[in-house]
Amino acid sequence: MNPIPPAEAEVHPSLGSTTLAILWKDLSAELRSRELLSAMLVFALLVILIFNFALDLKPAIRREVTSGVLWATFAFAGTLGLNRSMATEKDRGCLDGLLLAPVDRSAIYFGKALGNLAFMLVIEAIVLPVYSVLYNVNLFNLGLMMIILMGSVGYVAVGTLLSTMSVQTRTRDMLLPILLFPLVIPILIAAVKASAGFLDASPWRDIAPWFNLLLVYDVIFVAIAFMVFDYVVEE
Amino acid sequence: MIQVKKLVKRFGPKVVLRGLDFQVARGEFVALLGPNGAGKTTFLRILTSLSRPTLGQVTISGYALPAQASAVRRRLGVVSHQPLLYGDLTAEENLRFYARMYGVRNLEARIEQVLEMVGLASRRRDLVRTFSRGMQQRLAIGRAVLHDPDVMLFDEPHTGLDQDACAMLDDVLRNVAARGRTVVMTSHDLARIGDLASRFDVLSGGKIVASASRDEIGPDALLRFYRQSIVEKPAARELTI
Numbered sequence: 001m002n003p004i005p006p007a008e009a010e011v012h013p014s015l016g017s018t019t020l021a022i023l024w025k026d027l028s029a030e031l032r033s034r035e036l037l038s039a040m041l042v043f044a045l046l047v048i049l050i051f052n053f054a055l056d057l058k059p060a061i062r063r064e065v066t067s068g069v070l071w072a073t074f075a076f077a078g079t080l081g082l083n084r085s086m087a088t089e090k091d092r093g094c095l096d097g098l099l100l101a102p103v104d105r106s107a108i109y110f111g112k113a114l115g116n117l118a119f120m121l122v123i124e125a126i127v128l129p130v131y132s133v134l135y136n137v138n139l140f141n142l143g144l145m146m147i148i149l150m151g152s153v154g155y156v157a158v159g160t161l162l163s164t165m166s167v168q169t170r171t172r173d174m175l176l177p178i179l180l181f182p183l184v185i186p187i188l189i190a191a192v193k194a195s196a197g198f199l200d201a202s203p204w205r206d207i208a209p210w211f212n213l214l215l216v217y218d219v220i221f222v223a224i225a226f227m228v229f230d231y232v233v234e235e
Numbered sequence: 236m237i238q239v240k241k242l243v244k245r246f247g248p249k250v251v252l253r254g255l256d257f258q259v260a261r262g263e264f265v266a267l268l269g270p271n272g273a274g275k276t277t278f279l280r281i282l283t284s285l286s287r288p289t290l291g292q293v294t295i296s297g298y299a300l301p302a303q304a305s306a307v308r309r310r311l312g313v314v315s316h317q318p319l320l321y322g323d324l325t326a327e328e329n330l331r332f333y334a335r336m337y338g339v340r341n342l343e344a345r346i347e348q349v350l351e352m353v354g355l356a357s358r359r360r361d362l363v364r365t366f367s368r369g370m371q372q373r374l375a376i377g378r379a380v381l382h383d384p385d386v387m388l389f390d391e392p393h394t395g396l397d398q399d400a401c402a403m404l405d406d407v408l409r410n411v412a413a414r415g416r417t418v419v420m421t422s423h424d425l426a427r428i429g430d431l432a433s434r435f436d437v438l439s440g441g442k443i444v445a446s447a448s449r450d451e452i453g454p455d456a457l458l459r460f461y462r463q464s465i466v467e468k469p470a471a472r473e474l475t476i
Contacts (some may be wrong), residue, residue: 093315100285
C-alpha cells in the first residue's frame with residue numbers, strides 16, 4: 001500500500017466553479033446512462049400522441065389548443081425529470097456528499113437547477129418538431145421559443161427546490177406534483193397565454209401582461225429558492 | 236481536536252443523545268462502539284455538520300458547529316456505509332468532481348496519488364457501478380482523503396464487505412491513520428476495530444458509558460469490555476476492566 005502524500009494547499013472554490021462542477025457531473029452522468037432523458041422523452045411523446053388522438057381536432061382548432069397541450073406536456077415530463085434528478089443524489093447518499101463539501105449551498109441548488117433546465121430544454125427541442133408534424137402547426141417562432149425558455153426557468157427554479165424537499169420523504173414520487181403544481185400555476189397560465197399570443201401573432205400589448213408576469217415569477221422564484229435552499233437541505 | 240460538551244439531540248419527543256461528552260486528541264484513532272439505535276450515526280452526522288445539535292457545544296479543530304460549519308467541512312473527511320459516489324461516472328471522474336468541490340489544487344496529480352493509494356489506478360476509467368462493494372468503499376476513502384483532511388470520520392465502513400475486502404479496507408484505514416490524522420470510527424466488528432483503534436468509547440442510551448485505551452483494556456479483552464459497558468452501563472471512565 002502506497003503512503004498518502006499531503007495535498008497541495010486548497011483554494012476556496014467559487015460559487016460559479018462549484019455550480020459548473022455540479023452541472024458537468026449531472027450532464028456527464030446522464031450522457032452515459034440516458035435514464036432521465038429517455039424516460040422524459042418517451043413520456044412527453046406519449047402525451048402529445050394521446051392528445052392528438054383524443055382531441056381529434058379540426059385543423060382550424062389545432063392552433064388554439066397548441067400552447068395548452070405543449071405546456072401540459074412540458075410540465076408532466078418536467079416533473080418526471082425533477083424527481084429522478086434528485087432521487088439519483090439521494091439513493092446512493094450522494095446528496096450527503098454534496099452537503100459535506102465546503103461550498104456555498106446555493107451552488108448545489110444552481111448546479112442542480114441548471115442541469116434540470118438543460119434536460120427540460122433538450123426534451124422541448126425534440127417535442128416541438130414532433131408536435132409540428134403531428135398537429136401540422138408551425139412552431140418555429142422566436143417569441144414562442146423565448147416564452148418556452150422563460151417558462152422552463154420558472155418551472156425548474158421552483159421544481160428543483162421542491163424536489164429537494166420531497167426526495168427526503170418516503171412518498172417523494174407522489175409528493176412532488178402535489179407540492180409543485182399549485183405553486184407553478186401562475187407560471188403555467190402566463191406561459192400558455194403568452195405562447196398562444198405569439199402563435200396567433202397577437203399584438204405585443206396583449207402579450208405583454210403575461211410576459212411580464214412570467215418574468216416577475218421567474219425572478220421571485222429564483223430569488224426565493226436561492227434564499228431558502230440552505231434551510232431546506234438542513235436536517 | 237474534537238470537543239463535545241453536553242450534546243443533546245432530539246427528534247420530536249424522542250431524545251437520541253442525552254448530554255453526551257466526548258473528546259479526541261490530535262492523532263488519536265477512536266472507535267465508537269454501541270448497540271443498534273444507541274445514537275452512533277446521529278452523533279457522527281452532527282460531527283459532520285449534516286445534522287444540527289439540539290443543545291450543547293461541538294468544536295472541531297477549534298471551529299464551532301453549526302456556526303462555522305464550512306470551516307469544519309474543509310477539515311473533515313467522511314466515509315459512511317454508503318460510498319457517496321456516482322455510479323455513472325468513472326473512478327477518475329468521481330474524484331475529479333469532488334476535488335473541484337473541495338478546491339484541490341493540482342487536482343490531476345492528486346487524483347493519481349489517491350488512486351494509487353487505494354489500489355484502483357488500473358480501474359481509473361471504469362464506471363463506479365461496475366465496481367465491487369469493496370472497491371467502491373476503497374474509492375470512497377480516496378474521495379474522503381482527496382483534500383487531505385485533519386479529521387476522518389468513518390461510519391461502519393466495513394458494512395457489507397467480505398473478508399478479503401475488509402482486509403484491504405483495513406490496510407487503507409491504517410494508511411489513513413498513519414499520517415497523524417485524527418480518526419473516529421463506528422463499528423460493530425470488534426475483532427477488526429480492535430486492531431485499528433487506539434481508544435474505545437462505548438455509546439449507549441445516548442451517552443458515552445465507557446472509555447478506555449487499547450493498553451487499559453489489554454489484549455483480547457475488547458469483547459468483555461464492550462459487554463460489561465452495555466450491560467452495566469456505568470458512568471464514563473468508571474469501568475473496572
